[in-house]
Amino acid sequence: MGDHVLSKLYVVGIGAGNFDGMTVGAVKALKNSDVIVGYTVYCELIKPYFPDKTYISTPMRRETERCYMAIESALSGEKTAMICSGDAGIYGMASLVLELAAKRRAEVEIEIIAGVTAAVSGAALLGSPLTSDFAVISLSDLLTPMEVIEKRLECAAKGDFCIAIYNPSSMKRADHLKRACEIVMRYRDPETVCGIARNIGRDGEEYSITTLKELALTETDMFSTVFIGNSATKIVDGKMVTPRGYRYE
């Protein structure tokens, strides 16, 4: 076999899903891979840009299986990339891949390629809502107990953090965003500027700006990322802007 070459596994954040939103390093890693593993929807998003690859996709909720498939693919000698939407680490697969590879004692070199997460790409669409200290909170209680999520919302509200909310709602938890807004309103003005970014970097991209009070009554979906401003956030020429604090004339 000659020299021992460690198997290579990239864990790649692909950003929102459009080519322009990927990093140059992500494009290189995917070009350099033979096999691309991911959730079905994300594989479909990138196939047009990387057509000559073997794709292995699994539906949602099969994350552990998907990670093991990626590790096995890399161990078999195929250069493999596991893709995640947004960033590879932020609510992505990076930690699970690292844990499972260690558990298997898999001799795989894992390289994590960072990507633009929805808090960042959605913020750019809305204006500049996160230009001060901020918190990122997912309202999905599949993996985190609801009481932990609610505690975090309360702490973020008390600290006057700007807040980016992932997974604001789904069929099974239609009222999570409403509950989240109610918690934040205990500490923050109901007129606080808020924003919703939807289908970021994809067909149907859109954003809207609202108030915390109105946000509590708004229906969102799994393609939305929600932003709650801090006490200084304002609307500037139709954009959501949190001042950094510079003084100017």
Place this chain on the structure above:
Amino acid sequence: MGDHVLSKLYVVGIGAGNFDGMTVGAVKALKNSDVIVGYTVYCELIKPYFPDKTYISTPMRRETERCYMAIESALSGEKTAMICSGDAGIYGMASLVLELAAKRRAEVEIEIIAGVTAAVSGAALLGSPLTSDFAVISLSDLLTPMEVIEKRLECAAKGDFCIAIYNPSSMKRADHLKRACEIVMRYRDPETVCGIARNIGRDGEEYSITTLKELALTETDMFSTVFIGNSATKIVDGKMVTPRGYRYE
């Protein structure tokens, strides 16, 4: 003059500074610009990739002047890009550009191009420390009063957020990181896994993993981004990993 064409100003997050860390969209925007405005150090970082441009750079602390120069350049008809390290919005210039353009009633189309901020690129270097709800806090008290920063550290600690710390220290505030660790330790185990990413994406890139107790005694600099784990963060094969919560066998 023919049809009126609105002046164009890009506000571009360039990521850590290496070409691979830029998004494809950032590269396109810079290629499409005639004038690039930025802090001297960031201009020097990207000049090798975009040599045939007019660069306008100002030193640190001249942010308002720099933004006005970018707006004036765009108004004069030059396609202009203002660059920020990391992301354009996160502790970047996007909000100030939007505010100043509105104040001047400048007829400029401002497009914000998101980038990979140090919390995300540093996390990828360390492993996967932010794979749960997290807070991003800057310890610089130039624009935010220290008591606000300390309150936020306390709230983030209480909420068991993973914490990414920007501007952990400088000459004038050598003890800020120590104070931050002491605040977090009121609520979190001194053995909590922490990490430091330094010179991300640049010459001398390095990372180290430590404990909260040790972090309080560690000297950092303005090229470092610091990560404090949550109560579940662990070391996996030498990497800092916050589990998302998946169960596996």
